[in-house]
Amino acid sequence: MEQRAKIMSMVIHLILVLVSITMLVPFLWMALTAFKSMTEATSVNPFVIFPSVWRTENFTTVINNMDFPILYWNTLLLIAGRVIAAVLTATLAGYAFARLEFRGKNFMFSLILFQMMVPGQIYIIPQYLMVSKMGQLNTIFALVFPGLVTAFGTFLLRQAYMGLPRDLEEAARLDGCNIGQTFLWIMAPLTQSSMVALGIFTAVFAYKDLMWPLICNRDVMPLSAALAKMQGQYTNNYPQLMAASLLACVPMIVLYLVFQKQFVEGIATSGGKL
């Protein structure tokens, strides 16, 4: 029996290691190619796995040609704008939907649920026309625009407030706090973990968004759109394309490795409550 359990455990580890390799190889190949010369990358006989010299030219070339500092800055502003707007508006609305009684609430909440069920592509053309009419194409504002409010985040925060005990508010109100003060000082701090989850969720999806930046920002680009544009220009220079991809991925991966627990829980619990 002991023996069998040991074999089982080895088989399980073997499967998991094989899957891990499958998950990691594309990232490793991206990194290895980024350090190769074009000749090494396209050498078939012999097939080159490790670069003979760890060249950094590909990185310096793409950093200069694509102006990476600006791309990072645009991406940072895009993420910051959407995260701040989403967490702020969703926290307020989530509290009202969970804990306050007022006329029109149910109808408004049904609009929230409705928005969550409709596929996002239906909003894009009118949103583009709005930004265009405002003369805001190619601005950071345009990048943030569709993410100014979040139906999904409102729903998530509402769930968080509904899980809190009612006596806290009663006590605060007896002490003379009005609704605004009760919310700000007592209730909002208790939903911090949900705010963090929503923030991470929003940040990751803002970073991954490709279609919207492609449509509205052909000059002021975040990383995702810049990679797409670069692929159109340097179609087959894979060492440079991989260097740019690696530079685009590394900041988020580092953040992920540092805040693993929050990332996995943030993205998964948000996703799971949808």
Add this chain to the structure above:
Amino acid sequence: MSTIKKGTSRERNEFMWGWLFILPTMFGLIVLNIIPIFQTIWQSFFKTGDFGRGNIFIGAENYIRLFGDTEVWQSVLNTFKYAIVEVPFSIAISLVLAVLLNRKMKGVSAYRTIFFLPMVAAPAAVAMVWRWLFNTEFGLLNHVFHSNVQWISDPRFAVFSIAVIGIWSIIGYNMVLFLAGLQEIPRDYYEAADIDGANGIEQFFNITIPLLSPTIFFVSITRIIGGMQVFDLIFMVMDRNNPALYKTQSIVYLFYQNSFVENNKGYGSTIVVLLIAIIMVITVFQMIAQKKWVYYN
């Protein structure tokens, strides 16, 4: 009169604060989402004039064109092919991984971290590196398998190659959702099954699957909807002159092309309306089917 009398100061107070709190969200939601839904439907009855000049009302013409447009129906077929591979495989693989990781052993969190990694990578970068792996002449895959397959330019199976990227990207995410669901299943069920002499595979099919079915249902609904909206991978992997493009372009890809490359926002809107109709039909079917197999405790 009675409503006014009932309107105590506390109620009026809650009314005021309630609306104050939801106002930013509702204003944004109505302007950014609710009105655009109607605008897009309205737009689908128009044609964008040449040089972007004005909208010309053309009635149902876009819809008539849509029904006869083989490129659109091919894209619907392509999208279905993509989803039919991506959804079941990603769910099956991630379910097995979640079950394997749902035990006390060394390295669980390391494995979880690695499987989840693609979730935080930019899809544009993911697509580019896979394109490079799939490269017929210099790609790693053909080298490892000693093959000469045109993974992404053979119209017969390019769409499945792209689905492989989709599976690779999503299994970590599905797995974490399944792990959360697995934690809710009481341990005693498995202990009782052990005593009755049920082996691991029997336990998987008789305990895990039925008790996890609400999570499986949720994940499959969201994955099918997500799969029907595939765009990034196809946009990044397929060149405009790729011979397999016609057999791989998805519905959303055609929407993008028509609306923002060819600038016919009217026809683009018509394609979106088709997409929504398809997703609605699928969702309704799933809702009916769930009664047959989803087990709510």
